[in-house]
Amino acid sequence: MRTVWGGPFRAANVVVLVGIGCLSASLLPLHAQQRDTRLIDAVKRRDDKAFAALLRAKVDVNAAQPDGATPLAWAIHLGERRMAEALLDTGANANTADEYGETPITLAAANGDADLIQRLVAAGADTHAARWNGETAVMIAAGAGSLEAVRQLVRHGGDVNAAEPRGHQTALMWAAAEGHADVVAGLIDLGATVDAASKAGFTPLVFAVIKDDAASIRTLLERGANPNLALPSGATPIIVAMQYRHTVAALAVLESGADIGVRDRAGNTILHLASQVGDLKLVGALLAKHADPNARTPKSMAPAGARGGGPGRGGAIGEQTPLMLAARSDHEEVMRALVAAGADPSLKAQDGTSLLMTAAAGARLKTFKYAYELDPNVNVVTATGNTPMHVAVAMNDRTQPEVCEVIQFLADHGARLDELNAAGRTPIAIADNLPVDLAVDLLTKLITERGEKPKIPSKR
Incomplete structure (x- = not known):
């Protein structure tokens, strides 16, 4: 959001003078064509002695670098308040602007220096000053987190609701974006519009x-x-929170009456998203507000994936429940909370994917065992011919040994090991292609122990 002052602090624009390290050299007269940056150099070096001598010699306190940056600008940027005040006392212009539109007051705002802002105002600084892109001093102070600086600016005419022209962002947005809650409260007290929207619709x-x-x-x-004020995309604040996986924010909005019936663009409810993220506190808060534990995602218009390797490969699976998403994401405690609230483990997704299959695709053994307690059919077949074993070979944030633990559990409980799905692929073929080498080795071993040969041997 914030534009860092690029004026006198870009390396390419800094004028370096050679031979001004001593006081006597700094007081030598300049040729007519030379730009007098001796005072700027003294400020940059934080050389109090040279600085004072130059002021006594009555050098031009407004002499600027080629980009327009003055000694006062540099003193404020570097936090050298005594130098800044001395410059103002000797006639420094409080309203100079460099080529980026930075003025002394915008620089003081960036530092959150309320006392210096007051001093600048007394010297005639314009509190409506803005950078080249329209970012005002009030916005800059708000983003810096200085409530007193904001108050000083507004007290002397700064517009609390000014919006920069490109994004139409206001000071309140800047404060909120930087997490300055005290400034947020202070701006509202000063008259900031609470639900103002940026050009993109962000409040x-x-x-x-x-x-x-x-x-x-x-x-x-x-x-x-x-x-519940929605963005142009239709996303409400609680949806935005879940898109960023910001469950603290989602809880805060939920506590204040957010509509839990909203869905994201994919058709997920807030409970679907919270279950997938695995935030037990948020899931519990949603269930306490009567969120439906058996809500379904919309039917998918895309062809279901037949290639295996996990639900959704080749196309999104429609009609999934929060319980399925929690299982696939390895969140056993969330699964237990959903079941306690009435989640039905027998429900299947649009293509016939079961709870056990979703767990096989991403859960580790402990969570997978709980899914098996709820849904023990190890040989369920989807519309595309996938079985739990087809999807179990995918890693999905698991290690290869963790994948093999799930495969071994399925095998120990009677799962078929070498079925062909609708795409003509076996679990070994899928694992070989991913590749998940340990799964290939284990499945080959298990099939051989059953007195059979793999229908599609490994290509390795």
């Missing part, structure tokens, strides 16, 4: 959600922000 609440800052979120909601 301060959405910026706070993206930051995952519960304090700013609660402050905005307590001051009247709409928890």
